[in-house]
Amino acid sequence: MSREFLLPDLGEGLTEAEIVAWLVAPGDTIVIDQAVVEVESAKSIVELPSPYGGVVASLFGEPGQVIHAGQVLLTVTDAGAAPDVLGVPVDAATAVSQSEGSGAVLVGYGTTESTRPARKVAAGRFGTPRAADAPAPPAPTPPVAPARAERPAEVAASVSTTIDSSGTVDPARRSPVVSPIVRRLARENGFDASMLAGSGPNALVLRSDVEDHIRALTAPTVVVAPPPSAAPTAPDDASADIRIPITGLRKVVSQRLTTSRREIPEATIWLDVDATALFAARDQLLKATGERFSVTALIARFVVAGLREFPVLNSSVDTASKEILQHGAVNLGIAAQTSRGLMVPVIHGAHTMSTRQLRDSLATLVAQSPDGTFSPSALTGGTFTLNNFGSLGVDGSAAIINHPEAAILGIGRMIERPWVVDHELAVRTVVELSMVFDHRVCDGGTAAGFLTYVARCIENPVSLLADL
Known part of the structure; x- marks a missing residue:
């Protein structure tokens, strides 16, 4: 059956x-x-x-x-x-x-x-059949799993039988491709990665194989003049338009950001902050505990404390019931640039965590960010987003709120600038904080109160002790 x-x-x-x-x-x-x-x-x-x-x-x-x-x-x-x-x-x-x-x-x-x-393990993913076991090309029989992994020499023999004019891609070849990033990179450049002869174990196609082929495709070619009797060949149109489908993660991001812009009347405020004392506090923590605390983890600690002081910013708007839903738990989203695109993994229950626990949770998210391997549950339930776009080399941004949240706080570059301290000019480490908030949820006074609270904690981290 x-x-x-x-x-x-x-x-x-x-x-x-x-x-x-x-x-x-x-x-x-x-x-x-x-x-x-x-x-x-x-x-x-x-x-x-x-x-x-x-x-x-x-x-x-x-x-x-x-x-x-x-x-x-x-x-x-x-x-x-x-x-x-x-x-x-x-x-x-x-x-x-x-x-x-x-x-x-x-x-x-x-x-x-x-x-x-x-x-x-399927043969088509991690290996290819031995030449003696492989079915003849005309036969429409299903692929057969290999009894053992083939030797490199057999791989070379099986994958180099026919090639196209590029010298690399063979439409009849089916090399194993494990990484979805490698597969996507090839697909975005107009070819199937499995058609390449992989340089990895058992002819596994690596990212370097795909990148080498892309370079070969884009490298300038030597033009040979055709014989007089041959018809001239039209040159490739380098100005041709390229259509990129909006699918997968990019589709979801597009829909969410469009909804945010359409529904939320946002306002942006920003503030330059002297972060010199924050770096000193970080060094003192290292000396006292022997543990490293990143600047982002410490600012995340200040943000959570600020949301307890200004809880209305930890909200969302229920348009169906026309109510502001103020969340009891602080689920802190961390905007992360991954190989799959912009993602916002969430630290659930951040309000219950110590600074050390918050640091460890943030480190876990950072470790998963390069390839975007977050579980579905880690990408839902956020109530407020923290975005460190200073890592991208910019000072500020009028960010788009992560719908249905009510606010997002951005951290810019931390660089040395001239700053007035006690009526004298000094060189200090300065960061720009920029905040975008939903004007339906609160007015500028509340948003400014939250932003200046976080700024005071950065300028004088010891001040947070009064609220603990």
């Missing part, structure tokens, strides 16, 4: 996802809750486990293709009724009854109470 595995509801209102990589191939025997496909939603990249066990009959969709909730991902047949596509008898012990239950991981399917079995 054949059963269809449909793309489930991914939660958070997400209705579509992009196939990143298949973890199984037709003919593979799988068990319940075995990861079968890696997909990228607007929130994160996740592996989806199959709610059925048996033999994979067919796959629907190619890497890079966008699918919608309810569409068929793959079909599974009973192990006993499946044809012997692997050339070995099917082990009946691996067949799992359809009546076996599965707990909830995503809406509609999940895991059993037993330990999840080791994932069966």
Whole structure:
């Protein structure tokens, strides 16, 4: 009997996802809750486990293709009724009854109470079949999983049979590509990374392989004059327009920022602050505790304290009920520039944390920022956003509020500037704070009170002791 595995509801209102990589191939025997496909939603990249066990009959969709909730991902047949596509008898012990239950991981399917079995690696992702085992090109047979990893010499023989005019890309080649970043980089430059001959283990395509090919595509070519009888070739149009689809994370960011601009009557205020004492306090903490505290972590501590003094800024507007919803918990969002784009992971319950706990939570987010591997739960529930755009080399910005929040605070560059101290000119470390707030929630006096509170804490960190 054949059963269809449909793309489930991914939660958070997400209705579509992009196939990143298949973890199984037709003919593979799988068990319940075995990861079968890696997909990228607007929130994160996740592996989806199959709610059925048996033999994979067919796959629907190619890497890079966008699918919608309810569409068929793959079909599974009973192990006993499946044809012997692997050339070995099917082990009946691996067949799992359809009546076996599965707990909830995503809406509609999940895991059993037993330990999840080791994932069966698909040949198309981490390796290629041996030349002797590979099916002939004309035969429309499904891909066969290799019995062992092939040797580099065999890889070289299998991937260099045919090449196109570029000398690198072979449409018939299927090299393994693990990294979604590498796959996306190739796709954005008009080719499939799996068509390259990878330089990694087992012909794995690395980012350097894709970048080398991109450089080869963009490098100036030597033009050879055609013979007189040949027709002239039109030069490439370097001024041609390029269309970039707005999908995935960029689509969600566009929708949220558009909603923010459309619904929120925002106002911006800013203030230059002498941060010299903040750096001195950071050094004193290191000397007293032996632990390092980043400047951003200390400012985050001041922000949380400021939101307890001015709680209306820790709010959102319920347009349906025409009410201001003032949140009891401070869930501090940290704007982060990742390889996937701008994301705002959230430190939940920041108001209950000590400075040390807040520092550690912030360090965890920073470690995940380069590749944007945040869980969906880490990207929801924020009540106020802190944006350190000084790391981008700018002093200030009229930022867009992270809807449905009511305010966002920006930290600019911290640089030495001439500053008047006790009626004398001195060189001090100065930072510009810029704040954007929802004018429906409060007026300028409240926003200015919050901003100057944070500024006083930066200029004199000891002053915060009075509020602890």
